[in-house]
Amino acid sequence: MDSLDLSIVEGEFLSLLGPSGCGKTTTLNLIAGFVEPSAGRILIDGEDVTGRPAYLRGLGVVFQSYALFPHLSVFENVAFGLRERRVSSAEVGRRVGEALELVRLDPVGRQRPAELSGGMQQRVALARALVYRPRVLLLDEPLAALDKKLREGMRDELRAIQRSVGITTVFVTHDQAEALGLSDRIAVMSRGRIDQLGSPREIYERPASRFVADFIGASTVLRGRAVARDVVAIAPGLTIRVAGGESFREGQEVELAIRPERVRLGRGPADCTAEARIEGLVYQGSMTEVSARLGDGQRILLFVTEPAPMSLTPGQIVHMHLPADAFMVLA
Amino acid sequence: MILRLAVVALAAFLTVPTAVVIAVSFNPTAILSFPPAGFSLRWYVNVLTYPQFQRAALNSLLVTGWAAALALPVGTLAALALERGRLRGRNLWAAALLSPLVVPGVAAGLGFLILAASLGLLRSRSVLIAAHVALVLPFVVRSVWVSVRHLDPAFERAAASLGATPWRVFRRVTLPLLRPGLFAGALFAVVVSVNEFVVSLFISNRVTEILPVAMFTYVVNYTDPTIAALSSLFILATFFLVWLADRYLGLGRVFLQH
Numbered sequence: 001m002d003s004l005d006l007s008i009v010e011g012e013f014l015s016l017l018g019p020s021g022c023g024k025t026t027t028l029n030l031i032a033g034f035v036e037p038s039a040g041r042i043l044i045d046g047e048d049v050t051g052r053p054a055y056l057r058g059l060g061v062v063f064q065s066y067a068l069f070p071h072l073s074v075f076e077n078v079a080f081g082l083r084e085r086r087v088s089s090a091e092v093g094r095r096v097g098e099a100l101e102l103v104r105l106d107p108v109g110r111q112r113p114a115e116l117s118g119g120m121q122q123r124v125a126l127a128r129a130l131v132y133r134p135r136v137l138l139l140d141e142p143l144a145a146l147d148k149k150l151r152e153g154m155r156d157e158l159r160a161i162q163r164s165v166g167i168t169t170v171f172v173t174h175d176q177a178e179a180l181g182l183s184d185r186i187a188v189m190s191r192g193r194i195d196q197l198g199s200p201r202e203i204y205e206r207p208a209s210r211f212v213a214d215f216i217g218a219s220t221v222l223r224g225r226a227v228a229r230d231v232v233a234i235a236p237g238l239t240i241r242v243a244g245g246e247s248f249r250e251g252q253e254v255e256l257a258i259r260p261e262r263v264r265l266g267r268g269p270a271d272c273t274a275e276a277r278i279e280g281l282v283y284q285g286s287m288t289e290v291s292a293r294l295g296d297g298q299r300i301l302l303f304v305t306e307p308a309p310m311s312l313t314p315g316q317i318v319h320m321h322l323p324a325d326a327f328m329v330l331a
Numbered sequence: 332m333i334l335r336l337a338v339v340a341l342a343a344f345l346t347v348p349t350a351v352v353i354a355v356s357f358n359p360t361a362i363l364s365f366p367p368a369g370f371s372l373r374w375y376v377n378v379l380t381y382p383q384f385q386r387a388a389l390n391s392l393l394v395t396g397w398a399a400a401l402a403l404p405v406g407t408l409a410a411l412a413l414e415r416g417r418l419r420g421r422n423l424w425a426a427a428l429l430s431p432l433v434v435p436g437v438a439a440g441l442g443f444l445i446l447a448a449s450l451g452l453l454r455s456r457s458v459l460i461a462a463h464v465a466l467v468l469p470f471v472v473r474s475v476w477v478s479v480r481h482l483d484p485a486f487e488r489a490a491a492s493l494g495a496t497p498w499r500v501f502r503r504v505t506l507p508l509l510r511p512g513l514f515a516g517a518l519f520a521v522v523v524s525v526n527e528f529v530v531s532l533f534i535s536n537r538v539t540e541i542l543p544v545a546m547f548t549y550v551v552n553y554t555d556p557t558i559a560a561l562s563s564l565f566i567l568a569t570f571f572l573v574w575l576a577d578r579y580l581g582l583g584r585v586f587l588q589h
Binding site: 032033034053054055056057058059060061063064065067068069070071080081084085128129132138 | 483485486488489490491492493494495496497499500503504507508510
């Protein structure tokens with residue numbers, strides 16, 4: 001872990017997003033108190049909890065493996081946190097029942113975790129982490145172990161539960177679609193530091209670095225040379241006036257990224273349009289992924305919504321329209 | 332076909348001595364002859380009524396009970412320390428804890444004898460119990476260690492995040508999840524201790540001797556099938572224990588996890 005400065009707003013859903021080994025789980029473990037930072041502080045509600053053991057932090061944690069206690073019933077798993085807090089048994093029964101109902105499970109909970117499906121185990125883990133009303137909910141890739149269909153259903157439900165409880169949530173994931181769909185804010189991490197922190201829309205539409213542009217969604221990075229304060233020449237015939245108050249030195253090399261869904265097929269020569277030779281086509285049902293090469297050899301990716309406006313074949317020369325406002329300047 | 336024959340031959344080789352002992356135990360005559368000349372239970376009656384065997388059985392119960400009761404917690408803590416502790420020279424410690432497995436019984440017996448003599452404890456059962464603890468400890472440590480190694484730390488972290496203090500985590504999560512290893516360790520301790528002979532021979536007397544020693548003494552003096560009857564009971568008891576363990580704990584799993 002490198003230096004990391006992150007403040008989480010009360011009630012928000014914050015995702016730590018990054019490839020494996022980027023430090024997102026370590027960050028979670030630091031917040032939870034499973035590991036101690038070698039330097040720095042951790043504050044919850046303005047209170048310094050650095051050095052405080054995990055069992056005194058009062059946070060809710062859902063693990064990737066769920067870590068449901070196999071020797072206890074579903075009910076006792078959920079009751080665990082309440083029993084450690086010496087809640088009276090009548091109260092335990094009531095609150096466990098409520099928590100299980102919140103995640104739409106049988107409130108009796110007599111089964112053992114091993115008798116439940118992955119999706120149901122996930123719900124038990126969530127109920128167990130919420131039942132004692134923690135200040136913060138930490139989720140470590142909770143959806144990773146589920147299959148795709150279930151994962152999508154669970155994702156929506158997770159969001160609904162989080163909203164209804166209103167709990168501050170930190171969600172660790174390597175899945176950008178999950179992060180985009182769930183979060184109020186996303187912290188994109190790589191190599192132990194936060195590359196960018198912002199709303200899903202900001203992260204997607206204005207990635208701060210080449211890493212973020214690459215990691216979130218597909219994008220093509222194009223290299224160009226500034227010919228004026230806000231004008232970049234990318235390829236023969238493709239000169240872009242960049243919006244957003246950039247100010248380049250003339251002759252400066254500039255990296256620009258563009259999302260494949262913003263690139264259009266053009267009918268002929270026009271503004272912001274360049275010729276490209278199609279290299280590969282991947283049909284994906286609702287769209288076709290086209291990779292092509294510009295005149296100067298730079299590769300570019302575009303998504304053509306099906307049915308395509310014209311027939312496409314490899315080797316074909318097409319006109320590509322790259323709207324100036326679709327370009328993102330990379331730092 | 333050849334493979335099958337080989338398996339049959341091997342199985343016979345391993346089980347025939349046991350079968351012979353069991354067959355001889357029903358021999359009506361007072362000689363150890365095979366095949367038996369008839370069927371009788373008189374030697375079983377003899378086993379159960381022979382006073383020195385009764386005393387030795389009680390001794391066995393005491394020594395094995397104490398040895399297992401002491402070795403289990405000690406071995407469990409040792410296994411936890413070996414896997415989790417910030418130990419320097421972990422391998423050395425492990426080797427030391429497992430060494431009774433490879434030290435010849437005669438050497439260990441002699442060592443305990445000299446130690447007991449110099450401490451003036453030759454008449455006491457305590458040295459016998461201490462020796463058994465040392466002898467069964469490697470088995471306990473081994474079994475529990477395997478369980479500890481396969482324990483996902485996420486369980487303990489989960490318990491801590493739910494508000495359990497380290498001691499409560501140990502009581503409510505760690506210990507229950509180590510149960511298969513603890514059971515296997517306890518079972519090994521009992522089986523090894525009950526059958527221990529060489530070391531026990533060195534450090535017991537007529538009053539403290541355990542069953543295997545009493546059996547040896549008996550064989551030295553008499554040659555009737557009593558000892559075959561007792562051996563048969565021994566075999567039966569051990570088999571039952573191991574079967575129980577395999578049935579409820581899946582002993583195969585404990586071994587194969589290595």
